[in-house]
Amino acid sequence: MKEYCFPDPQDVHQAMVQANISARAEKLWDEGYTYEESTGTVIGPQGQRYHIDREADTCSCEAIKHHGDCKHRIAVAKLHRAKKKAA
Numbered sequence: 001m002k003e004y005c006f007p008d009p010q011d012v013h014q015a016m017v018q019a020n021i022s023a024r025a026e027k028l029w030d031e032g033y034t035y036e037e038s039t040g041t042v043i044g045p046q047g048q049r050y051h052i053d054r055e056a057d058t059c060s061c062e063a064i065k066h067h068g069d070c071k072h073r074i075a076v077a078k079l080h081r082a083k084k085k086a087a
Protein backbone atom coordinates (compact mmCIF):
# COMPACT_ATOMS: atom_id res chain seq x y z
CA MET A 1 0.00 0.00 0.00
CA LYS A 2 1.37 3.38 -0.95
CA GLU A 3 1.08 5.72 1.96
CA TYR A 4 1.86 9.42 1.76
CA CYS A 5 3.14 8.95 -1.77
CA PHE A 6 6.78 8.39 -0.97
CA PRO A 7 8.55 7.01 -4.02
CA ASP A 8 10.29 3.69 -3.43
CA PRO A 9 13.75 4.50 -2.06
CA GLN A 10 16.54 3.80 -4.53
CA ASP A 11 19.24 3.49 -1.90
CA VAL A 12 19.90 3.63 1.83
CA HIS A 13 20.50 7.36 1.77
CA GLN A 14 17.14 8.04 0.19
CA ALA A 15 15.43 5.71 2.67
CA MET A 16 17.01 7.68 5.52
CA VAL A 17 15.95 11.00 4.01
CA GLN A 18 12.37 9.72 3.75
CA ALA A 19 12.38 8.45 7.34
CA ASN A 20 13.70 11.80 8.49
CA ILE A 21 11.07 13.78 6.56
CA SER A 22 8.35 11.51 7.86
CA ALA A 23 9.45 11.97 11.47
CA ARG A 24 9.58 15.75 11.04
CA ALA A 25 6.18 15.79 9.38
CA GLU A 26 4.72 14.12 12.47
CA LYS A 27 5.83 17.06 14.62
CA LEU A 28 4.99 19.82 12.17
CA TRP A 29 1.69 20.95 13.69
CA ASP A 30 3.12 20.72 17.22
CA GLU A 31 5.89 23.09 16.15
CA GLY A 32 3.40 25.82 15.43
CA TYR A 33 2.79 25.26 11.76
CA THR A 34 -0.74 25.70 10.51
CA TYR A 35 -2.48 24.72 7.31
CA GLU A 36 -4.73 27.06 5.40
CA GLU A 37 -6.88 24.67 3.46
CA SER A 38 -8.62 27.22 1.23
CA THR A 39 -5.31 28.24 -0.35
CA GLY A 40 -3.39 25.01 0.27
CA THR A 41 -0.75 26.89 2.23
CA VAL A 42 1.33 25.67 5.14
CA ILE A 43 2.25 28.61 7.36
CA GLY A 44 5.30 28.28 9.57
CA PRO A 45 5.74 29.62 13.11
CA GLN A 46 7.78 32.55 11.71
CA GLY A 47 5.20 33.26 9.04
CA GLN A 48 6.91 31.32 6.28
CA ARG A 49 4.45 30.22 3.64
CA TYR A 50 4.70 27.04 1.61
CA HIS A 51 2.21 26.32 -1.08
CA ILE A 52 1.14 22.72 -1.41
CA ASP A 53 -0.14 21.80 -4.84
CA ARG A 54 -2.43 18.87 -4.14
CA GLU A 55 -2.95 18.18 -7.83
CA ALA A 56 0.72 17.97 -8.74
CA ASP A 57 1.57 16.77 -5.23
CA THR A 58 4.41 19.23 -4.80
CA CYS A 59 5.44 21.96 -2.38
CA SER A 60 6.96 25.36 -3.06
CA CYS A 61 9.80 25.01 -0.52
CA GLU A 62 13.48 24.46 -1.26
CA ALA A 63 13.77 21.11 0.52
CA ILE A 64 11.58 19.31 -1.96
CA LYS A 65 13.88 20.41 -4.79
CA HIS A 66 16.93 19.05 -3.01
CA HIS A 67 15.50 15.92 -1.41
CA GLY A 68 12.62 15.15 -3.70
CA ASP A 69 10.18 15.50 -0.85
CA CYS A 70 9.49 17.59 2.23
CA LYS A 71 7.77 17.55 5.59
CA HIS A 72 5.11 20.05 4.49
CA ARG A 73 3.82 17.87 1.72
CA ILE A 74 3.83 14.76 3.89
CA ALA A 75 2.17 16.51 6.84
CA VAL A 76 -0.61 17.82 4.61
CA ALA A 77 -1.03 14.43 2.93
CA LYS A 78 -1.44 12.87 6.37
CA LEU A 79 -3.87 15.57 7.39
CA HIS A 80 -6.08 14.93 4.37
CA ARG A 81 -5.87 11.24 4.93
CA ALA A 82 -6.91 11.58 8.59
CA LYS A 83 -9.83 13.76 7.50
CA LYS A 84 -10.93 11.24 4.92
CA LYS A 85 -10.91 8.54 7.56
CA ALA A 86 -12.96 10.67 9.95
CA ALA A 87 -15.56 11.50 7.31
Ligand SMILES: [Zn+2]
Pocket residue numbers: 050059060061062063064070071072073
Ligand atom coordinates in the same frame (compact mmCIF):
# COMPACT_ATOMS: atom_id res chain seq x y z
ZN1 LIG B 1 7.84 21.83 1.60
